[in-house]
Amino acid sequence: xxxxxxxxxxxxxxxxxxxxxxxxxxxxxxxxxxxxxxxxxxxxxxxxxxxxxxxxxxxxxxxxxxxxxxxxxxxxxxxxxxxxxxxxxxxxxxxxxxxxxxxxxxxxxxxxxxxxxxxxxxxxxxxxxxxxxxxxxxxxxxxxxxxxxxxxxxxxxxxxxxxxxxxxxxxxxxxxxxxxxxxxxxxxxxxxxxxxxxxxxxxxxxxxxxxxxxxxxxxxxxxxxxxxxxxxxxxxxxxxxxxxxxxxxxxxxxxxxxxxxxxxxxxxxxxxxxxxxxxxxxxxxxxxxxxxxxxxxxxxxxxxxxxxxxxxxxxxxxxxx
Amino acid sequence: xxxxxxxxxxxxxxxxxxxxxxxxxxxxxxxxxxxxxxxxxxxxxxxxxxxxxxxxxxxxxxxxxxxxxxxxxxxxxxxxxxxxxxxxxxxxxxxxxxxxxxxxxxxxxxxxxxxxxxxxxxxxxxxxxxxxxxxxxxxxxxxxxxxxxxxxxxxxxxxxxxxxxxxxxxxxxxxxxxxxxxxxxxxxxxxxxxxxxxxxxxxxxxxxxxxxxxxxxxxxxxxxxxxxxxxxxxxxxxxxxxxxxxxxxxxxxxxxxxxxxxxxxxxxxxxxxxxxxxxxxxxxxxxxxxxx
Numbered sequence: 001x002x003x004x005x006x007x008x009x010x011x012x013x014x015x016x017x018x019x020x021x022x023x024x025x026x027x028x029x030x031x032x033x034x035x036x037x038x039x040x041x042x043x044x045x046x047x048x049x050x051x052x053x054x055x056x057x058x059x060x061x062x063x064x065x066x067x068x069x070x071x072x073x074x075x076x077x078x079x080x081x082x083x084x085x086x087x088x089x090x091x092x093x094x095x096x097x098x099x100x101x102x103x104x105x106x107x108x109x110x111x112x113x114x115x116x117x118x119x120x121x122x123x124x125x126x127x128x129x130x131x132x133x134x135x136x137x138x139x140x141x142x143x144x145x146x147x148x149x150x151x152x153x154x155x156x157x158x159x160x161x162x163x164x165x166x167x168x169x170x171x172x173x174x175x176x177x178x179x180x181x182x183x184x185x186x187x188x189x190x191x192x193x194x195x196x197x198x199x200x201x202x203x204x205x206x207x208x209x210x211x212x213x214x215x216x217x218x219x220x221x222x223x224x225x226x227x228x229x230x231x232x233x234x235x236x237x238x239x240x241x242x243x244x245x246x247x248x249x250x251x252x253x254x255x256x257x258x259x260x261x262x263x264x265x266x267x268x269x270x271x272x273x274x275x276x277x278x279x280x281x282x283x284x285x286x287x288x289x290x291x292x293x294x295x296x297x298x299x300x301x302x303x304x305x306x307x308x309x310x311x312x313x314x315x316x317x318x319x320x321x
Numbered sequence: 322x323x324x325x326x327x328x329x330x331x332x333x334x335x336x337x338x339x340x341x342x343x344x345x346x347x348x349x350x351x352x353x354x355x356x357x358x359x360x361x362x363x364x365x366x367x368x369x370x371x372x373x374x375x376x377x378x379x380x381x382x383x384x385x386x387x388x389x390x391x392x393x394x395x396x397x398x399x400x401x402x403x404x405x406x407x408x409x410x411x412x413x414x415x416x417x418x419x420x421x422x423x424x425x426x427x428x429x430x431x432x433x434x435x436x437x438x439x440x441x442x443x444x445x446x447x448x449x450x451x452x453x454x455x456x457x458x459x460x461x462x463x464x465x466x467x468x469x470x471x472x473x474x475x476x477x478x479x480x481x482x483x484x485x486x487x488x489x490x491x492x493x494x495x496x497x498x499x500x501x502x503x504x505x506x507x508x509x510x511x512x513x514x515x516x517x518x519x520x521x522x523x524x525x526x527x528x529x530x531x532x533x534x535x536x537x538x539x540x541x542x543x544x545x546x547x548x549x550x551x552x553x554x555x556x557x558x559x560x561x562x563x564x565x566x567x568x569x570x571x572x573x574x575x576x577x578x579x580x581x582x583x584x585x586x587x588x589x590x591x592x593x594x595x596x597x598x599x600x601x602x603x604x605x606x607x608x609x610x611x612x613x
Contacts (some may be wrong), residue, residue, distance in 0.1 A: 054415050104598060107414050108356050108556070110423070113597050116590040119545050123590075127583035208557050245427075254419055283434040288429025291586045297420040298407060 008176070015168045019161035022261045028160040032232055035167040035227045038176050041264035043221030046178050048250075049258035050187060051214035052194025054107070057098060057114035058249045060121035061219035063241030065091040065226025067125060067132060069237055070141050080144050084227045091223020092161040092216045099215035103208045106197070118243045125238035137237035144231050157231070167228045173222050179261055181217070190214055194259075251293040257305025266304050323456040328574040330454075334463045335532070337470035337563015341525035343550040343562050344477065344542055345518030351494040351557040352507075352514045353409075358421040359400060361544030362428035363519045367393045367526025368535055369436060372443050382445050386469065386527040394516045400424065401515040406508070408505075443530040453462020466528050472565060473521065481559065490514060494557065541569035545586070549593040 018031055024041060040062060047055045056151020069087035072078045078086070094244045102113045125132050132138070143157040144166060192200040193207050201207050230236050248271070271289060278285035300307050342364055349357055366570040367389035376384040404424060408417045450461035492500040493510045501507050523558045526540070533539045550569050554561030569589055 050480045054418070056532050094594075101594065101598060108350075108354075108418065108595065111356070111415075111418060112552055113594060115545065116549065116593050120594075123583065123586045127581075127587070147558055243541075244426070247426050250419065250422060251426065283430065286430035286433065287427050288405070290423045290425070290430060293423030294404070294420050294427060297416050297423060298404070301411070301413070 004179075011172060011175075013049065015165065015172065018168075019164050025160055028164060030272065030276055031164050032160065032167050034269050035171045036229055036232070037249070037268035037272050038171045038223035038265050039167075039228075040222050040249045041256065041268040042171075042175055042178055042261060043218040043225070044249050045253045045256075045258060045261060045264040046181070046190075046221070047214050047218035048253060049260070049264075050182060050194060051210060051211055052190075052192040053214065053220065055098075055112045055114045055215065056111050056243070056246045056250070057118040057121075058219070059223050059241045059243055059245035060118040061091045061095055061222035062226045062229070062245065062249075063121060063125055063238070064094050066230040066236055066241070067226075069227040070138055070230045071131065074138065074141065080142075082232070083321075084224070087227050088220050090224045092220030092227065094223075095215040095217075095219025096212055097214040098219075103211065115243060115246070118246055122151060122238055122242055125197025125241065132236075132238070135237065135239075137235050139235050140183070141230050141234045141236065143234070144228075148198070148310055160213075163232060167232070170224060170228065174224065175261065178217070178221070182261060186210075191259075248289055251289045255292045255296050257303030260303075260305040263303050263305030270304070324578065326455070326473045327457045328578045329455060329571065330459055330463070332571035332574035333567060334466050334570070335475075335573055336567035337467055338525050338529050338532070339543070339546055339570055340563050340566030341470055341521045341528075343547040343554070344559065344568050345521045345556070346390070346547055346551045347557055347562045348518045349515050349558060350551065351559075352490065352497075352511050353387075353405065354557075355405060355412075355417045356421070356548075357400065357405075357518075358544070359424040359428060360522055360547070361433070361540035362425050363396050363400075363522040363540070363542035364529065364543055365392050365432065366396060366525040367523030368443065368530035368533070368539060369402065369432070369441075370523070371527035371530055372441055372535065377519060382447065383465075386524055389527035390520045390524040393526070396523070397515040397517075398512065399430060399449025400519065401512050405515070419441060429537050429541070440536040444469055445531040445562070448531060462531060469524075469528065473524070476518070477521075478559070483488070484485055486510075486513070538596070546589055549589050552593055553596050556563035 019028055022028055022031060028203065040058060044055060044058045048051050062252075065087045068090045069080075070081040072083035072086055073080060098114060098117050101117075102110050105113055117212050123267055126134050128134070129136075130134050143163065147155040149155070157166060182190075189200070189205055189210055192203065192205060193210055204232075233240075252267040252271045253264045254267070255271060256265065258264025271292065274288050274292075275285045278288060302309075342360070346357065346360055349355060349360075370392040371382075371385035371389040374380045374388045377381060380388070400421070405417055408420060424532050445462045447461035449467055451458050452461065452464065478489075481491060489500065489505045490510050490513070492503065492505060493507050497507045500510075525543075529539070529543060533543070546569055550565045551562055553569070554563070554565030572588055572592070575584050576582075576588050580588070
C-alpha cells in the first residue's frame with residue numbers, strides 16, 4: 001500500500017497534470033465539475049458513511065453556499081474570499097440547525113425531514129424574488145479575483161485550468177481535513193454512533209452533539225462547493241439545487257462506497273464523466289445514475305471501494321497459492 | 322364565504338388524491354417499515370398510461386383509471402420482487418430506501434427520454450361539465466375524483482377490517498414473526514401490500530393527470546407532499562393518513578388562494594418539520610416509536 005504522504009503527492013501531481021492532458025474547454029469544464037462533485041460527495045459521506053445519518057438535504061447546503069456568497073459579493077460588494085468564508089460558515093450553520101432539529105429523529109424520519117428541508121430551501125430560493133430573483137436567476141457573477149503572488153505572474157480565474165487548480169486544490173484540502181478528522185478519535189466516535197447509538201451513548205459519547213458536528217462539517221464542505229459553483233458557472237438558478245441534486249450526490253457516495261473517503265471520490269468522478277461519455281444516447285444517459293445506484297445497492301453494497309478491495313484480495317491469493 | 326367554500330371543495334378533491342398516494346406509502350411502511358421512493362414514479366406512470374390509453378388507443382377516461390390501476394399493481398409487484406425482497410435478507414434499514422431512490426431516478430430519466438420534458442395536455446372529458454352547488458361550482462371530474470377516492474378508501478378500509486386477508490395483513494404489520502407462526506405467509510402478504518399500494522398510486526396518477534402538469538417529474542411534487550402527509554398522520558397509521566391527506570389538500574388550496582401557489586410547499590413542510598419537532602408520532606398517537 002502507498003503511504004498516505006505518497007498518496008497525497010500522487011493526487012497533487014494528478015491534479016497538476018490533468019488540465020495539460022485535457023487542453024480543450026469542454027473537458028476542462030468537466031474537470032471542474034468533477035472537483036465540485038468530489039467536494040459534495042465527501043461532505044455527504046462524512047455524514048452518511050461515518051456518522052450513519054441519511055441526509056437528503058445536501059442540495060440545500062450546496063445552494064445556500066452558492067446563493068449566500070453570490071449575494072454577499074453582488075449586493076454588499078464584499079470581496080470574494082470574505083464572502084466565501086461567510087458562505088461556508090452559513091452553510092455549516094444551516095447544517096447545524098437541521099441537525100439540532102433532527103436530533104431526535106433517525107433512519108427514515110431523518111431522511112424525510114432532511115428532504116423537507118431541501119424542499120423548503122428550494123422553494124425559498126424560487127419564491128423570494130426580491131432577494132434571489134427567483135426563476136429568472138442571477139447573471140454575470142464574477143469569477144474569483146485574480147491572485148497576485150509576489151514574484152509570479154498574476155493568476156486569473158477566467159482561465160479554466162487555473163480555476164480547476166483552485167477548485168481541485170480546495171477539494172484536496174477538504175479531503176485532507178475530513179481524512180484527519182476520520183483518523184482522529186472523532187472518526188471512531190462517529191463510527192460508534194453509526195454502528196449502535198445506544199451502545200455509543202453507554203460509553204459516554206454525546207451522540208446528539210457529534211451528529212450536529214458531522215452535519216455542520218458535511219454541509220460546510222457543500223457550501224464551499226456552492227461558492228465555487230457560482231463563481232465557475234457565472235449564473236445561478238434555483239433549479240440547480242432541486243432535490244434531485246441530492247439524489248445525484250447520494251448516488252456518487254453509494255456507488256463509490258459509503259464509509260470510505262476515497263470511494264466517493266471515485267464515485268463522483270465516474271458519475272460525472274460517464275454521462276458525458278454517453279452523450280451519444282441522448283437523454284437516456286441520465287438513467288446511468290439510477291441504474292448505477294440500484295445495481296450497487298443490490299449487488300455490491302460497499303460500492304467501488306468494496307469491489308476494488310475484493311479484486312485486490314483475489315489478486316493476492318492468485319499470486320501466493 | 323363562497324371563495325372559502327369553493328377552495329374547500331378544491332382542497333378536498335386534491336386531498337383525496339393525496340390520500341390515495343399516501344395510503345400506499347403508509348401501508349408499505351406498516352408491513353415492511355420501509356419507504357418506497359419510487360412510489361412517485363408509479364403515480365407518474367399511472368398518469369402516462371391513462372393518457373396513452375385515451376389518446377393512443379382511443380379508450381374512455383373511466384376505463385383508463387382501471388388501466389392505470391393495473392399498471393401500478395404490476396409495477397408494485399416488480400418493485401417488491403426486484404428490490405425489497407432481495408434486500409430484506411440483508412436487514413439494513415437504509416439500503417432499500419437508497420435502492421428505491423435509484424429506481425426512481427432511473428424511471429424519471431427513462432420517462433424523460435421517452436416522453437420528453439414538454440407537459441402533456443391530459444384533458445378529461447368530464448372537466449367541462451360544471452355543476453352548481455349553492456354559490457359554488459364543482460366540475461363533474463372533481464365529483465368523480467371525490468366519489469372514486471371515497472369508494473376506494475372505504476373498500477380498502479373494509480378489506481383491512483373485515484376480510485381474512487386484511488386481518489392477516491394487519492397481523493403481519495403488528496408482528497411479522499408471530500404472524501408467521503400463526504400460519505400466515507408474510508412474504509405473500511408483503512407482496513399483496515405492495516401490489517395494493519402501487520395500484521392505488523397508479524390510479525391516483527390517472528386522476529391527478531388532468532390536475533397536474535403532466536411531465537415525467539409530475540409524481541415528485543406529489544410524493545414529497547405524500548411524505549409530509551404520512552409523517553403528519555403518523556407512519557403506518559391509516560386513519561391518521563386519511564385525516565392528514567385531507568388537511569394537506571385543504572392547506573394547499575387555501576394557501577394558493579391567500580398566499581400564492583409558491584408558498585404551498587413551504588407551508589406544508591414547515592408544518593411537517595413542526596410536527597416532527599413537537600409530535601413525531603403523528604396526529605393520531607402511534608404505537609411504533611423506534612425512529613423517534
